[in-house]
Amino acid sequence: MGLKEYIAKRIVYSIILIFAVLTVNFLIFAMMPGDPLRQYMARVELATTQEQYQMLREQLGLDKPLHQKYVEYLGRMLTWNFGKGMIGGGVDVTSQIMQRLPNTLILMGTSAVLSIIAGVLIGALVATKRGSWFDTTMVTGSLLTYSVPIFFIGWLMIFFFAVQLKWFPIGGVEPRIWGRNPPTSLIEFLAGRISCLVLPTITLFLFSVGGWILLSRACILETITEDYVVTAKAKGLRERTILYKHILKNASLPLITNVAMTFGFLISGAIITETLFTYNGMGLLIWDAMRGGPAPDLPTLQAIFYIISLCVIVANFIADLLYGIIDPRIKYR
Template identity: 35%
Template sequence: MIAYVLGRLLAAIPVLSAVAAFVFLLLSLVPGDPAVVIAGDLATPEQVEAIRRSLALDRPLVERFVTWLGHMLTGDFGNSLFSGIAVSELIVQRIEPTLVLALMTIVIAVTVAVPLGLVSAYHPTGIVARLTMAGAVLGFSLPVFVVAFGLVYVFALGLGWFPVQSYVPLSEGLAGTLHSLVLPAVAVSFLYIALIARVTRAAVLEVLREDYVRTAHAKGLAARLILTRHVLRNAAVPVITIIGIGFAALLGGVVVTETVFSIPGLGRLTADSILRRDYPVVQALILLFSTVYVAVNLAVDIAYVLVDPRIRY
């Protein structure tokens, strides 16, 4: 198992290296002079030159990359061109809402989708299976912002159960934080419930055709034990994969949801930084999201070994 984990760690190094090179070159890929683009059309030559010096654009490319990489490894992402605040400080300020929203969304999605997929596979012609498949199609078809506005109209404006736009920090109480994120978490979870339910159903259907499942039924084992001890565990690899990828995608893919509900998270910070051409912030966020993807994939690979001993060997 140790060799397996080390192999996955070594495989992540080239990926992160390629991402770091791309993030660094992001500024050089901007058409024209990046300093002029960032400064805007009304900037004076002195302002353009100040931006060029602050971004070290007056130095050779290789020297800039070595210096930039050294700063990245020490956690120094520079300062925001718009606010002047350190990029690392901005990320720390915004990471809590995004992380709580992602965790809450994936918990809701897994709690609802896995049982639905399991039941719909065990009774493929039942009413639960039909409703699950119909709901999955609906979940794939509806954009997140449509679901979000619908939930706001019904549960916030109509019934008044939840706030329309707000976020309560964890420092003010966990209950208030969860209450403020119920609507955005449910809105985002629609897609992931559909995705996880379909993957779970397909994986369980495949396992149910195996000989050892028929043998377990022939021995008189209860259906609940067969599903939990034999079927679900052997069908867990694709389910774990989609859950891991979904959680990683949530951290960087909640731009629309955070904008609709005015949540001050990383997604909204990314959108604002792109519109303002705040390249140090954009570079740091891309590098952060890529690192999270790699880390989650590594965690998923390790989880494979725990649920399926065949991978270990």
């Protein structure tokens, strides 16, 4: 099977998978116990008669049969018409997502790129020094940062660098002083945004870089004793060339899979980190949709889960194509 046939086959599989995800996403919320309308009315202490209650159910479409709800739900999801959410005063869900998505992409993208690059490079170096004090120190440190709860790392960042040293803001997307004195230049704007990004970015970096170090170390240790490595050494190639051009390339397939999954889940944000730093991103939006209103904001949660699933499917599709480019031994079937 050629590359074009493989891509066409994968596209068909992806479309089927998208409809499967849409169905599961619909059933999760449709089969939830309780009546979301009654939950909302109870929390806001809204007293209505039975007739008024039935009228509200008809207006919201809650009285329709399950199959009709499903067809209308598919139409909304496929046309990206997510309706209005409960949080933010009934603001359109798409507007809520587009308002917070850039903040999450900046935060998660920066921390992901830094942790992947640093973790893979350090992991490769650690693998070549297996059994040394450097290897022991890095493995121990990686296990420590990877196992410590992320909220604890965030608390330490806030306590030392925001509360004690006052080097960075405690939280937020932009400095609070901008409410009274907005920035007057591009440099001032960038400096203010970067200062709010530093602590959450370092928190996410410290939490995730250990996993990348351990993964890349394990992948390289599996290939470092292969015959082509011995041959490259016999040819007199430099150790750095052998490591980063030959060993790392052939050990990169598991890394590509994890990179794809990392970027696939990028827009989901970091719920704990964004809540801790009150960073107005997708993670905080998910938290607000679950806990911030009188009742769970089901339209917002449905839309977010659908978009996350789409990104993961696309990321895996791209990873499958990259396998054959990185390793010519892989045949498309």
